[in-house]
Amino acid sequence: xxxxxxxxxxxxxxxxxxxxxxxxxxxxxxxxxxxxxxxxxxxxxxxxxxxxxxxxxxxxxxxxxxxxxxxxxxxxxxxxxxxxxxxxxxxxxxxxxxxxxxxxxxxxxxxxxxxxxxxxxxxxxxxxxxxxxxxxxxxxxxxxxxxxxxxxxxxxxxxxxxxxxxxxxxxxxxxxxxxxxxxxxxxxxxxxxxxxxxxxxxxxxxxxxxxxxxxxxxxxxxxxxxxxxxxxxxxxxxxxxxxxxxxxxxxxxxxxxxxxxxxxxxxxxxx
Amino acid sequence: xxxxxxxxxxxxxxxxxxxxxxxxxxxxxxxxxxxxxxxxxxxxxxxxxxxxxxxxxxxxxxxxxxxxxxxxxxxxxxxxxxxxxxxxxxxxxxxxxxxxxxxxxxxxxxxxxxxxxxxxxxxxxxxxxxxxxxxxxxxxxxxxxxxxxxxxxxxxxxxxxxxxxxxxxxxxxxxxxxxxxxxxxxxxxxxxxxxxxxxxxxxxxxxxxxxxxxxxxxxxxxxxxxxxxxxxxxxxxxxxxxxxxxxxxxxxxxxxxxxxxxxxxxxxxxx
Numbered sequence: 001x002x003x004x005x006x007x008x009x010x011x012x013x014x015x016x017x018x019x020x021x022x023x024x025x026x027x028x029x030x031x032x033x034x035x036x037x038x039x040x041x042x043x044x045x046x047x048x049x050x051x052x053x054x055x056x057x058x059x060x061x062x063x064x065x066x067x068x069x070x071x072x073x074x075x076x077x078x079x080x081x082x083x084x085x086x087x088x089x090x091x092x093x094x095x096x097x098x099x100x101x102x103x104x105x106x107x108x109x110x111x112x113x114x115x116x117x118x119x120x121x122x123x124x125x126x127x128x129x130x131x132x133x134x135x136x137x138x139x140x141x142x143x144x145x146x147x148x149x150x151x152x153x154x155x156x157x158x159x160x161x162x163x164x165x166x167x168x169x170x171x172x173x174x175x176x177x178x179x180x181x182x183x184x185x186x187x188x189x190x191x192x193x194x195x196x197x198x199x200x201x202x203x204x205x206x207x208x209x210x211x212x213x214x215x216x217x218x219x220x221x222x223x224x225x226x227x228x229x230x231x232x233x234x235x236x237x238x239x240x241x242x243x244x245x246x247x248x249x250x251x252x253x254x255x256x257x258x259x260x261x262x263x264x265x266x267x268x269x270x271x
Numbered sequence: 272x273x274x275x276x277x278x279x280x281x282x283x284x285x286x287x288x289x290x291x292x293x294x295x296x297x298x299x300x301x302x303x304x305x306x307x308x309x310x311x312x313x314x315x316x317x318x319x320x321x322x323x324x325x326x327x328x329x330x331x332x333x334x335x336x337x338x339x340x341x342x343x344x345x346x347x348x349x350x351x352x353x354x355x356x357x358x359x360x361x362x363x364x365x366x367x368x369x370x371x372x373x374x375x376x377x378x379x380x381x382x383x384x385x386x387x388x389x390x391x392x393x394x395x396x397x398x399x400x401x402x403x404x405x406x407x408x409x410x411x412x413x414x415x416x417x418x419x420x421x422x423x424x425x426x427x428x429x430x431x432x433x434x435x436x437x438x439x440x441x442x443x444x445x446x447x448x449x450x451x452x453x454x455x456x457x458x459x460x461x462x463x464x465x466x467x468x469x470x471x472x473x474x475x476x477x478x479x480x481x482x483x484x485x486x487x488x489x490x491x492x493x494x495x496x497x498x499x500x501x502x503x504x505x506x507x508x509x510x511x512x513x514x515x516x517x518x519x520x521x522x523x524x525x526x527x528x529x530x531x532x533x534x535x536x537x538x539x540x541x542x
Contacts, residue, residue: 003286012283013291015274015376020284020353022415023294029361054416055423080361082291085419090300090351090378092415092422092446105286107361131404131466132438135420143414144293144363145325148356149406151363152326167403175363195402 001074001106007066017101019084022092023142025101026050027082028200031109031238031269035072037079038269039237040064042200047083050139051100058083058100070104078238080105082142112160112239117262120243120254121160123174123234126150130166130173130195138198150175161234163247166195171221174234177242178202182231182257186215201237201265208264214257231255233262240265272345272377278337288372290355293363294413296372297321298353299471302380302509302540306343308350309540310508311335313471318354321410322371329354329371341375349509351376353413383431383510388533391514391525392431394445394505397421401437401444401466409469421446432505434518437466442492445505448513449473453502453528457486472508472536479535485528502526504533511536 002009018024028047031038044064051058063083071079082105086098128150136143150162162175172190173179178199181188187209192198209216226232232244232252241262243254273280289295299318302309315335322329334354342350353376357369399421407414421433433446443461444450449470452459458480463469480487497503503515503523512533514525 005286010286012285014283015276015281015374017291018419020288020291020355021298021413022419023413024416024419027292054420078361084291090349090376092418094419094423103286105361128406129404131402131407133400133402133417135399136402136416141416142292142294143416145295145407145412145414146404147363148289148293148295148365149325152365 001077003106004066004070004104006102013101013103014087016087016089017084018086018088018098019082019101019142023144025056025082025084025142026054027080027140027142029238030067030071030079030081032071032074032077032079033270035075037067037071039200039204040067042204043081043237046140046198046200047081050141051083053135053139054085054141056083056085056100058102063102066102066104070106074106077109078107080107084142110238116160116242117240120245120252121234122158122246123244124154124159124162125248126153126162126164126175128153128164130164132166132194134194137195138192140197147175160242165223169223171223171225172196177234177236180205180233180235181221181225181229182255183229185257186217187257188217188219188221188225190221191218199236201235201240201268204268205235205261205264208268209261226250231258233258235265237269240269272348274377275337275341275375277373284372284374285358287358287360288355289357289359289369290353290372290413294415296327296353296355296413297325298351298411298413300509301338301342301350301352303342303345303348303350304541306346308338308342310471310475311338313475314352314508317411317469317471318352321412322354324406324410325356325412327354327356327371329373334373337373337375341377345377348380349378351378355413381509387431387510387513391516391523392505393429393517394515395425395430395433396519397424397433397435397446399424399435401435403437403465405465408466409463411468418446431513436494440494442494442496443467448505448507451476451504451506451532452492452496452500453526454500456528457488458528459488459490459492459496461492462489470507472506472511472539475539476506476532476535479539480532497521502529504529506536508540511540
C-alpha cells in the first residue's frame with residue numbers, strides 16, 4: 001500500500017526533514033488486522049510521551065484519525081507511523097513554527113515460523129551494548145544505530161532475536177523485543193529508565209499481569225538473573241510472545257506463565 | 272543550490288531510506304570557498320572511518336569526485352554530505368546488496384557576528400549529557416537527538432554555543448564544536464573514545480600543534496579543568512576557532528595560544 005505524508009500519498013520525504021538529518025523524531029510499528037490497529041491506545045500513549053519529552057508539537061488527534069483511516073485501507077499488515085519534528089535548514093536548533101510531519105508506511109504482516117511461538121526461540125547474545133541516556137530511554141525514537149549494529153551481529157536463522165545488555169552487563173531487551181524472566185511464579189522485566197525501548201506489548205503485559213494477580217517486578221537485572229530464571233520470554237506488539245528456549249549455554253522450556261501471557265498477548269493483538 | 276542524490280538533482284529521499292528510519296548513516300559539513308571544499312582529506316578520512324565502523328560499503332572515490340563537482344558549482348557555501356546505508360524494508364537487519372545513498376545539500380556560509388572570533392563567545396552549560404557508546408563515539412553519524420535536545424536548552428543570543436558533558440560530568444565538546452583548554456602553555460582536549468564527535472578541525476589543530484612543538488594532551492577532562500584553564504576555545508570546520516570568554520561564572524580573555532591556533536584554522540579554511 002502507498003505511503004502517506006501528512007495524510008497524502010507520497011513516496012519520498014523532503015531532504016530538509018529533520019528525521020533524516022538527525023533522527024529527530026519517533027516511530028511506532030503497529031499490527032493491523034481486519035483494518036484495525038492493535039494496541040492503539042498503547043501506541044498513541046507512547047508516542048504522546050515521546051512528543052512531550054522531545055518537545056515535538058504533533059497534532060495527536062490528527063495522527064490518530066489518519067492512522068485509523070490508513071489501517072482501514074491497509075486491512076492486514078504493519079502500519080509504521082513516523083513523526084518527525086519537520087523540516088528545517090542546517091543546524092540543530094529547532095526552527096520555531098516547524099510543522100511536524102506524519103508519515104505512514106504499510107507492509108505485509110511478517111510470516112515468522114510457527115515454531116517461534118510454539119517451541120520458543122534462541123537469542124543471540126549481542127556484544128553491542130546499549131548506551132545510557134535517561135533523556136531518551138524508553139522512547140521509540142529514530143536514533144537506532146545501536147539496534148542496527150546489534151542486528152548485524154548475526155545472520156544465521158538459528159537465532160530469531162538478539163539479547164542486548166547495557167554497559168554494565170545488565171539485561172535490557174531484545175533488538176526488537178522486550179525481555180521477561182519468570183522466577184518462582186514472579187514476573188521480572190528490566191527497568192528502562194537509563195536505556196531501552198519501553199514496548200507497548202511490555203506495558204500491556206505488565207498491566208494484565210497485575211490485573212490477574214501475578215506478582216511483577218521492574219528492576220535492574222544482572223546477567224545472573226538469567227541463570228536463576230525458570231522461564232524466559234520476549235514480546236513485541238507484532239508477534240506477541242515468544243518463549244525463549246536458549247541464550248548462549250542456558251536453556252529453558254516454555255513454562256506455564258509464559259503460556260498464560262502468550263495467550264493474553266494473542267487476545268490483545270486480535271481485539 | 273539544488274541538492275543531489277547519487278549525483279543527480281533531487282529534492283526528496285525515498286521513504287524507505289534507512290537514514291530516515293534509523294539514522295543509519297553519516298554526515299560531513301564542509302565549508303566551500305571559491306569552489307573548493309576546505310579540509311577535504313580530513314572530512315573524507317572521518318567519513319571513511321565511519322563507513323568502516325558502521326560497515327557501510329560506500330564508494331568513497333565516487334563520493335570524493337561528486338563532492339568536488341558539487342563544490343565547484345556551489346562556489347561559496349556549506350556542502351552537507353550525507354551517506355546512508357541505503358533503502359530497505361522494515362526491520363533493523365541491513366539488506367544484503369543495499370546501495371548506500373550519497374546526498375549533497377548546499378547552503379550559504381553562515382554569517383556569525385565578527386565579535387565571536389575577535390572577542391570570544393560565552394558557552395551555555397547544557398544539562399543534556401552525552402551518553403557513552405564506544406561503538407559510535409567519534410563518528411559524525413545521523414543519530415543526533417542529544418545535540419538537538421542540548422541546542423534546544425537556550426534561545427538567547429548571549430550564548431553562541433553550548434558545552435556538553437558526559438554522564439560523569441567530564442567536559443566533552445560543544446553542541447557543534449570541539450573544546451580545547453590551555454594550561455601553562457599546554458593544549459588539552461577531551462578523549463572521545465566513549466562519546467563525542469571527533470571534529471575535522473580538532474584533528475587538524477592537534478596535528479598542527481604537534482608540528483609546531485606545542486605540547487598536546489588528549490585525556491579525560493573533569494569540570495575542574497575549566498577552573499584551572501588559562502585559555503579556552505572551541506573550533507569547528509566552518510567557523511574555525513572562537514575564543515571562549517565565559518562559561519557559567521568562569522571568565523577568560525582570548526590568550527596567545529588561542530590566537531595562534533585561530534590563525535592556523537583560518538589558514539586551513541582558506542587553502
